[in-house]
Amino acid sequence: MKWSKGTAERVRVLVLSGNLGDGHRQAAKALAEASRLGTREAVDTEVVDFMQRVYPQLQHVVKYGFLKMVEKTPSIYGYLYHRTKYDEGLSPLFSLFLRLGRRALMRLAAEYRPDAIICTFPLAAAAVSLLKEEGRLHVPLITVITDHTDHALWLNPATDLYLVGSEQVASALRARGIASSRVAVSGIPVAPRFHAEEDRTVVRQQLGLQPDMPVVLVMGGGGGLLSEGIRSLLRSEAVCAGMQLVIVCGSNRAVMRELEEELAHRPSGRVRLLGFAEDIHRWMSAADLLLTKPGGLTTSEAVAKALPMLLYKPIPGQEEDNAAVLMRAGVAVQAEGGRALTDQLLELVHDPARLAHMRGRAEAFRIARPAERAWEALQPRPQPELSMSKAR
Structure with a gap:
C-alpha cells in the first residue's frame, strides 16, 4: 500500500x-x-x-x-x-x-x-x-x-x-x-498472543486446573452461551465427573447468574464460570477441546492455538458458512441435532487420537x-x- x-x-x-x-x-x-x-x-x-x-x-x-x-x-x-x-x-x-x-x-x-x-x-x-x-x-x-x-x-x-x-x-x-x-x-486478525507457544501442564497449574484431567472450554461469543444443551452438560454426571468444564459467559451477567443457580443445585468443583476473560488465550492453551458457536474470531483464535472444536448450533448465515469451512479443513466437527450433546462431547474428549489429528489439521490450516x-x-x-x- x-x-x-x-x-x-x-x-x-x-x-x-x-x-x-x-x-x-x-x-x-x-x-x-x-x-x-x-x-x-x-x-x-x-x-x-x-x-x-x-x-x-x-x-x-x-x-x-x-x-x-x-x-x-x-x-x-x-x-x-x-x-x-x-x-x-x-x-x-x-x-x-x-x-x-x-x-x-x-x-x-x-x-x-x-x-x-x-x-x-x-x-x-x-x-x-x-x-x-x-x-x-x-x-x-x-x-x-x-x-x-x-x-x-x-x-x-x-x-x-x-x-x-x-x-x-x-x-x-x-x-x-x-x-x-x-x-x-x-x-482473520487475532491478537499476537494467540500464537505464543505455552506448556499445557504449566498453564493448567497456573489456572488452578488439574493437569491430568481433560479440559473443555465452552464459549459463545461476547454475549455468552446459554441453552438447554449447555444445561445438559451441567446435569450430566459423566461430563462433570470425567472432565473439567470452563464456561465463558462473556459480559452477559444474566447468563452467569443462571448458570450459578444451576450449579447451586449440582455443586461440582470441576466446573469453572468466567465472565469476560482477557486471558482467554491461556484458557485455550489449557484446553483439549472448545465447544462454541462458529463465530469468525473465536474460531480463528482456536485455530491459532491448534485447539479442536465442537461447533454448536450455528446461526443460519455466516456461522453456517464458517462451520462448513472449518469442518472441511478438519479442525472442527459440528454437533448433530439428533444426538445428545453430552454423548458427542464425551465421544470426542475420550478420543485422544482424533483430537491429536484435529490439532495437526489446525496447524496446517492456520495462517501465522x-x-x-x-x-x-x-x-x-x-x-x-x-x-x-x-x-x-
Whole structure:
C-alpha cells in the first residue's frame, strides 16, 4: 500500500469497528496491537466503534433488534442473509440508513484526519465507500472480512483492498470480478498472543486446573452461551465427573447468574464460570477441546492455538458458512441435532487420537501472525498500478 505521507512521517490509521457481536471489536484490537510490533513503518492507530460514534441514538435499537432476531427468529435472519448474499448495490432502505450517518462520519474523519481507514465492520465499510464514491472522502479504504465467507454486505465499489481469512474467500471475491490486486490473504486478525507457544501442564497449574484431567472450554461469543444443551452438560454426571468444564459467559451477567443457580443445585468443583476473560488465550492453551458457536474470531483464535472444536448450533448465515469451512479443513466437527450433546462431547474428549489429528489439521490450516500479516499487506508494493490510491 502506498501511504499518502510517505515513510518519513508517522501514518494515522483509523480502524472502524462495530458492536454487533464481539468479533469485529476483537479483530480491530488485534490490528491495533500488531501495529505496535516490529520495526515496520511508524503507524498510529485509533480504534473507534462506528455505531457508537455515527449512530449514537440508533445504536442500541439496531443492536437489540439484531440480537433478538438472531435469538428468536434465526430462520428469518438466515433467509435475509442468503437472500442478500449476492445483491448488487445498496437497497433503498440500507442506502437511506447510511446517508443518515453521513455528516457524523465526515466529522469523525475530520477529527482524526486519517491517512487510511480500515474497517472490520461491514456497515462501516459501506458507509466509508459511499463517501468516497460521492467524492467527500479521499483516503484508502481497507476492509477486513472477519468471517470465512463473501457476503455482498462486505463488498463495496470504493474499497481499495480486501484482507481475507483464506484462499477460499479470495477465490470467491475474484469470482465476483474483484481484481486480484485488491485482495490479500492475511488470515482473520487475532491478537499476537494467540500464537505464543505455552506448556499445557504449566498453564493448567497456573489456572488452578488439574493437569491430568481433560479440559473443555465452552464459549459463545461476547454475549455468552446459554441453552438447554449447555444445561445438559451441567446435569450430566459423566461430563462433570470425567472432565473439567470452563464456561465463558462473556459480559452477559444474566447468563452467569443462571448458570450459578444451576450449579447451586449440582455443586461440582470441576466446573469453572468466567465472565469476560482477557486471558482467554491461556484458557485455550489449557484446553483439549472448545465447544462454541462458529463465530469468525473465536474460531480463528482456536485455530491459532491448534485447539479442536465442537461447533454448536450455528446461526443460519455466516456461522453456517464458517462451520462448513472449518469442518472441511478438519479442525472442527459440528454437533448433530439428533444426538445428545453430552454423548458427542464425551465421544470426542475420550478420543485422544482424533483430537491429536484435529490439532495437526489446525496447524496446517492456520495462517501465522494474521494481524501482523495484515499490516505487511498494506506496505508499499513495487508495482505502481497496485498503489492503493489507484486501485479500483
